Amino acid sequence: MPTTYLEAIREGLWEEMERDPNVFLLGEDIGVYGGAFKVTDGFIEHFGERRVVDTPISEGAIVGAAIGASFMGLRPVAEMQFADFISCGFDQIVNFAAKCRWRWGAAVPMVIRAPSGGGIHGGPFHSQNPEMWFVRVPGLKVVCPATAYDAKGLIKAAVRDNDPVLFFEHKGLYRRIKEDLPGEEFTVPIGKAKVVREGRDLTIVAYGAMVWTALEAADKLAEEGAQVEVVDLRTLLPLDRQTVIESVRKTSKVLLVHEDTRTGGIAGELAASITEAVFEYLDGPVLRVTAPDSAVPYSPPLENAFLPNTGKVLEKARWLWRY
Amino acid sequence: MSAAPATTSHSSLHSGDPVELVHKCLYYMTLMREVEDRIERKLYRQGKIVGGVYVGRGQEAIPVGTALLAEPDDVMLPSHRDMAVLFIRGVPLRRIFAQYMGREGGLTRGRDGNMHMGDLKLNVVSIISALAATVPVAGGIALAMRYLGKPGVAFSYFGDGATSRGDWHEGVNFATVQKLPVLYVCNNNQYAYSTPLSAQMACANVADRGPAYGMPAEIVDGNDVLAVHAATKRALEHIRAGRGPYMLECKTFRMTGHSAHDGAHYVPKQLFEEWERLDPIVRLRSKMLANGWAEEGELEAVRAGILREIDEAVEWAEQCPYPDPATLLDDVYEKP
Numbered sequence: 001m002p003t004t005y006l007e008a009i010r011e012g013l014w015e016e017m018e019r020d021p022n023v024f025l026l027g028e029d030i031g032v033y034g035g036a037f038k039v040t041d042g043f044i045e046h047f048g049e050r051r052v053v054d055t056p057i058s059e060g061a062i063v064g065a066a067i068g069a070s071f072m073g074l075r076p077v078a079e080m081q082f083a084d085f086i087s088c089g090f091d092q093i094v095n096f097a098a099k100c101r102w103r104w105g106a107a108v109p110m111v112i113r114a115p116s117g118g119g120i121h122g123g124p125f126h127s128q129n130p131e132m133w134f135v136r137v138p139g140l141k142v143v144c145p146a147t148a149y150d151a152k153g154l155i156k157a158a159v160r161d162n163d164p165v166l167f168f169e170h171k172g173l174y175r176r177i178k179e180d181l182p183g184e185e186f187t188v189p190i191g192k193a194k195v196v197r198e199g200r201d202l203t204i205v206a207y208g209a210m211v212w213t214a215l216e217a218a219d220k221l222a223e224e225g226a227q228v229e230v231v232d233l234r235t236l237l238p239l240d241r242q243t244v245i246e247s248v249r250k251t252s253k254v255l256l257v258h259e260d261t262r263t264g265g266i267a268g269e270l271a272a273s274i275t276e277a278v279f280e281y282l283d284g285p286v287l288r289v290t291a292p293d294s295a296v297p298y299s300p301p302l303e304n305a306f307l308p309n310t311g312k313v314l315e316k317a318r319w320l321w322r323y
Numbered sequence: 324m325s326a327a328p329a330t331t332s333h334s335s336l337h338s339g340d341p342v343e344l345v346h347k348c349l350y351y352m353t354l355m356r357e358v359e360d361r362i363e364r365k366l367y368r369q370g371k372i373v374g375g376v377y378v379g380r381g382q383e384a385i386p387v388g389t390a391l392l393a394e395p396d397d398v399m400l401p402s403h404r405d406m407a408v409l410f411i412r413g414v415p416l417r418r419i420f421a422q423y424m425g426r427e428g429g430l431t432r433g434r435d436g437n438m439h440m441g442d443l444k445l446n447v448v449s450i451i452s453a454l455a456a457t458v459p460v461a462g463g464i465a466l467a468m469r470y471l472g473k474p475g476v477a478f479s480y481f482g483d484g485a486t487s488r489g490d491w492h493e494g495v496n497f498a499t500v501q502k503l504p505v506l507y508v509c510n511n512n513q514y515a516y517s518t519p520l521s522a523q524m525a526c527a528n529v530a531d532r533g534p535a536y537g538m539p540a541e542i543v544d545g546n547d548v549l550a551v552h553a554a555t556k557r558a559l560e561h562i563r564a565g566r567g568p569y570m571l572e573c574k575t576f577r578m579t580g581h582s583a584h585d586g587a588h589y590v591p592k593q594l595f596e597e598w599e600r601l602d603p604i605v606r607l608r609s610k611m612l613a614n615g616w617a618e619e620g621e622l623e624a625v626r627a628g629i630l631r632e633i634d635e636a637v638e639w640a641e642q643c644p645y646p647d648p649a650t651l652l653d654d655v656y657e658k659p
Contacts (some may be wrong), residue, residue: 024470050470056500061459061493068463068477071398071443074470076463091453091490096460102654103435104442104449138655162657238656 002178008148009113009169010039012155013077015185017047020075023159026053026062027079027113036081037115037174059088066110067097075159076110083116083168084128097164098139110165111158117170117209117259118291118307123298129208129260129291131168135237135269141165141190142237146211148179150234153188161190170209177212191235193243199227202321203247205270206257207233210308214257217313226321236266244270245277252283253320257313262290284323289313342616345607347391348548349622352383352604354629355407358416361633362423367583371641372423374436379404381546381578384603385510387411388551389478389571392559396475398446398464400457403438404510404577405480412445416632420640428639433646446475454485458494458507465503476504476562484515486529495568499536502567506558507538509570510545512577517589530572538568545573546603549610576601 003011017023024047025040031054034041044052055062059080066076080086086093093112100106118127134140141163145151151169158165196211197218206214211232218228231247233240248254254274256267267288274286289308297303359378366372379386386405393399393411401408409419414430422429422440430440431449441449448464450457461479468475485491486509498505509529513520526532533540539561543554551573558569576598580587611617 053466053501056493056496058459058493058497060490061462061497064456064459064490064494065463065466065497068448068460068465069467069470070463071448071460072464072467072471072473074467091456092459095451095453096456099451100449101657104431104440105654106441106443106449107657141656 003148003181004175005148005151005169005177006037006039006174008152008181009155010041011181012152013040013159014043016156016159017043017051020159022073023075023077024051024053024069025077025079026055026065028055028057028062028081030054030079035079037171039113040079059085060092063089063092063097063112066112067092067100067108070108070110071106077159078110078112080112080114082126083114083130084125086112086114086130087133090133093134093140093164093166094137098137101163102139107162108164109162111155111167112164113167113169115171116168117172118296118303119172119209121298121300121303122171122296124295127296129168129258131166131236132260132264132266134166135266139163140237141235142168143190143235144168144170144208145234146170146173146208146232148177149181150188152181153186154190154234157187157190160187165190168208172209188234191238191240193231193233193235193240195229195243195247196232197228197230199229200251201226201228202253202255202317203229203231203244203251204255204257204313204317205231205233205244207236207266208259210257210259213308213310213313216310217317220310220314221317221321224318228317233266239266239269241270241273241277245274248274249278249281252281253323255287255289255313255317255320257289257308259291259308261293262288263293265290284320287316287320289316344391344552345549345611345616348387348552349604349607349611350625350629351387351391351407351410352548352607353626354410354632355383355386356380356604357626357629357633358419359406361637363579363583366420366423366637373425376423376583377403377437377581378579379406379510381598381602382510382512382575383407384548384551385508385545385573385575386480388548389506389508389555391552392555393478394475395446396473397478398448398475399478400448400450400461400480401438402450402454402457402480402482402485402510404482404512406438408480409440409447412447414440414442414445414447416636417639420636421643424640425645426640426643427646428643453490455481455488455491455494457481458485458491459497460494461505462494462498462501462503465498465505466501468504474563476506476559478506478508480508480510482515483509483511483513483520483529484518484523486532487515487523495536495538498568499538502565504562504565505568506555506562507568507570509572510575511572512575514577514581514590516581516585528572530570533570538570540570540572543571543573545575546598546601546606548603548607
């Protein structure tokens with residue numbers, strides 16, 4: 001029976017709570033209601049109110065409380081109802097949690113789960129990809145799984161990590177993506193990208209929902225004779241530059257894809273890293289397919305124009321392949 | 324549950340040895356005054372402290388009167404004018420000076436300055452510059468205490484200005500909804516940098532806000548250490564009985580500018596003069612002498628001892644090396 005991306009996160013959390021009595025959840029509507037997306041459905045019945053804490057609408061208090069609880073040896077997993085609301089807890093994350101270990105040696109082993117991403121007609125405040133706000137904050141870890149396997153393995157690794165981890169789960173993948181997961185226990189290491197499709201003509205680098213877009217484009221290009229390699233970043237911070245660079249060394253051409261907006265997206269950082277490391281291996285310009293620099297629109301024709309899709313990736317990839 | 328009037332302390336010494344208590348209070352208040360004077364009026368002016376300096380001159384009764392009642396399991400979240408909390412928790416004086424001087428021996432090993440320090444082994448949490456940020460953190464600590472079945476209380480300190488921040492509201496609201504063991508200690512020193520209270524909030528007292536959260540809040544004479552101590556005792560009885568948070572609004576006055584570089588020209592002179600007469604250290608000394616709890620010479624000897632302690636600590640800090648730049652990236656993350 002295949003497991004969806006959403007169920008994979010749920011299973012990962014459930015297993016970690018069964019394994020470690022110091023793991024607990026807090027967030028808005030996560031208990032009795034089971035969470036806006038039902039990720040924590042059934043948790044309060046099984047684990048009780050002590051370990052599944054419904055909070056007021058207070059992202060600052062949720063993150064602050066998670067920090068405080070982690071000082072006491074607990075392992076809080078905080079839910080932002082939508083990643084868009086994480087800005088309300090921004091100071092606690094970037095000024096408090098991120099700097100504690102470095103400043104005064106206090107570990108903050110907390111996880112913040114944040115459902116992000118567009119394609120669900122959520123409009124400007126229920127569709128954003130805010131990961132890059134945090135990727136430039138040393139001390140944080142930022143994880144963006146694309147598959148059910150990685151979602152489960154990475155949420156379990158995040159809970160066990162001794163640094164603050166932001167776990168961006170793509171809403172568009174929740175029920176769309178499913179696969180058979182191993183019966184035995186597993187985790188996926190934070191900070192490691194993965195080559196999810198091998199090829200030698202061109203590398204496409206993506207993360208989150210765009211991994212699937214990249215794979216679709218790779219399938220289509222295979223029909224045209226191109227062997228496309230696809231790298232799933234999986235973690236944005238710490239960034240696994242090495243896996244990307246190794247792939248580019250092999251293919252000499254790279255297309256960087258993200259659903260996030262263009263300026264300040266991870267593609268810019270990767271483009272710089274690639275030219276610094278393997279400029280002499282490049283056989284074409286480093287290209288990007290990203291959302292444009294606007295807010296995420298609501299109306300379907302506007303949202304379709306905003307989001308990167310297989311057609312847009314295919315067009316750039318084909319051009320680069322033939323370059 | 325409305326804001327209570329200012330309390331006095333005449334009958335407050337009902338347990339423990341009252342004479343021992345007043346001596347302790349005087350010692351820690353004097354230590355804080357002298358340490359901060361050394362920092363602000365000497366080391367800073369000598370260029371031995373390169374960053375911002377924010378002192379609690381005139382406010383010493385608040386951290387002392389409260390923190391002396393903390394049990395070892397309690398967790399302290401002092402604000403930037405609460406240095407005595409560190410002394411009472413056992414942070415060594417020499418490490419405090421090293422912190423201010425950016426030396427390796429400071430609690431943050433030169434990574435941060437001034438009161439931005441903490442030590443979880445001593446149950447002290449470091450503040451950050453964004454005021455009130457520790458208020459929600461105090462709630463999380465208290466939540467964890469209850470979760471773990473530990474008996475502690477989180478002592479959450481802040482100034483009047485911090486109560487304008489959303490984090491303050493969110494933190495207090497969360498803790499009161501959850502009925503968590505948190506003691507809120509407001510040092511209302513009437514100025515937030517240059518902004519007077521009247522431009523900070525429309526209600527007369529910070530304590531007026533308590534009832535809005537379903538939380539008892541009382542106004543205390545923040546320049547009377549025994550009043551602060553007695554009020555803290557009442558508050559802790561309430562909190563330790565499992566009845567949720569309690570707030571003390573300690574009325575005081577900031578006898579300096581916001582920081583060492585601020586001459587506070589915006590503060591009417593007569594306010595400084597009025598509050599000078601209410602100096603908490605002078606008041607306690609007078610009371611001790613009047614009640615025969617101490618003799619003049621004895622108190623002078625205590626102050627002389629404090630100055631020696633400070634000299635030794637400063638000497639240690641000045642000899643402490645600066646941090647090695649090669650360590651800059653250590654502890655951004657846990658070592659793998």
